[in-house]
Amino acid sequence: MKMISSNKLTDGRVIFWTGAGWSADMKDGKVLEDDAADAELEAALKDEATEVVGPYLIAVDGHDPAGRERLRETIRLTGPTTGSTKYVHGIKPGTEA
């Protein structure tokens, strides 16, 4: 199974293709059958004109990163695992609920 991920053009934040647009929440991401993924990526690539940078396919297991790039994609999803900005994605450090 696959999903399409990208970075938002204006601020670089990690986003996922929902089928109709983009969401920062992976749970909104559209899960694709492997053989449908390339065609869907073609559609998502149109948004590179003004909205996103470099959309690409990631392997998923349900709505979680999977496969060889699982660690990399998990870090993209949840943020640095340590250090000055260990944080819940999208929330500034020190303001975590």
Next chain:
Amino acid sequence: MYQYDEYDATLVRERVEQFRHQVDRRLTGRLTEDQFKPLRLMNGVYLQLHAYMLRVAIPYGVLSGKQMRTLGHIARRYDRNYGHFTTRQNIQYNWPALVDIPDILGQLADVEMHAIQTSGNCIRNVTSDPYAGAAADEIEDPRPWCEIIRQWSTFHPEFSFLPRKFKIAVTGAAEDRAAIRAHDIGLKVVKNDAGETGFAVFPGGGQGRTPRIAPLIREFLPVQELLAYLTAILRVYNLHGRRDNMYKARIKILVESLGADEFRRQVEEEYEKIAADGSLALPDEEIERIRGFFPPPPQAESAEPVQFSDDADFALWRKHNVRPHKVAGLKSVVISLKPIGGTPGDATSEQMEAVADLAEQYGFDEVRVTMEQNLILPHVREADLEAVWRALADIGFATPNAYTATDIVACPGLDYCSLANARSIPISQEISTRLDKSGLIEDVGDVTIKISGCINACGHHHIAHIGVLGVDKKGEEFYQITLGGSHSDDADIGSIVGKGLPGEDVPAAIERILRAYLATRSDGERFLDTLRRVGEEPFKEAIYEAA
């Protein structure tokens, strides 16, 4: 410090406005990402895992208090309240929005800063000895030469599209603290028998996938000939460097494939042609004009010995973090950005602002960034050391570990970097925590530990006494240990010792290496000397002992 003239100021301002338009055209679809990417990279803007990253140039690692304060302000206003000082003597912001970057560059321009030459296949920002102008072992202050190279190389039309990026490092001291032989060109200020100043020239060093220590091709280059000779080297490289294969495109591959003698012959031949018309010879007045921006260090008001308080923490900090100075009564202070268990090189806005205040109050308005990812106040009166130490302690910047085994260098690794194989920062944190608890630090003395998250080697693992390299094995993080590297006068590339270890085994393995050293060393022998004397076998055994 160098002060911008109207050319510098105009050039940097124009660049900000150009980039503002480029960003606008990208956001409105008039530039594709393929068209925009090289433009943003030329302005230091990368796209990392979570966000854009802005790399700001700190030419030869020199900052004023005002510039440091601006860096802190930018971190607070546009980022997540911190910045990351790198092995290139630069600062990186990890979270800026693209739409804010033109404004950030505008604020940098207000204090004579920019992000030019921090990316792309051009001559990158020159790096140097962070103790330039202060070091007790200095032959001559290298900063004027760095500044001359900066002015010559910025937007140099012939050298803006080289086969690959190109890094020049300059030192003016007896001890190499700038890793000059691990750069595309290393320059060392030397004196000849007549007492004249010149350069020893070392081209073809580098780290990354194919690490090489640069050979010496010119023992004495008269200073007036600096730009002519650099041009000759760059021309030979520009013509013959491998543009067909980015992994073979650095000058180190060319120097190696031709051999140092043939490379020298070609450079000298080119240099003869350039020197013949004299147009690149540096006029003495121009050299003096640039030197004028870097006056000799201030005199201490009193060179009388200072009676320090008997605070043991202060004494330990002085032992490691206070360095000799060429002027009696002054010292250089290393501000450790390596709190035990912290992120190497990170500083918050408040910390940067406090360092700016200290530089202005006690440091004759100068701060330096080191390739070890620390900061330096190059000129501090001995009588002010205790006040500086207390102020640093208040902001968590007084860890007494400069140049010890917990002064670990680590690249951003997989926590940030899109090229990474493995994380670097957590490994460095665990090593520093473990070694600090081990009680070995004072005993093992001068040991460098450096960590890179991939073979690009931004964490300088190749030139560490103990290097750690992150590798990816079928999606899992593993770490290879290298032994025996050095960036200094005994420059060498570390060799990989055996198979990779899982991250959780690395800190204990490093502790065992240090214990093996203590058990094996002769009197007064540094780690590196012991390793070179006995070979890697006892250390290899120590690494894999528990496996």
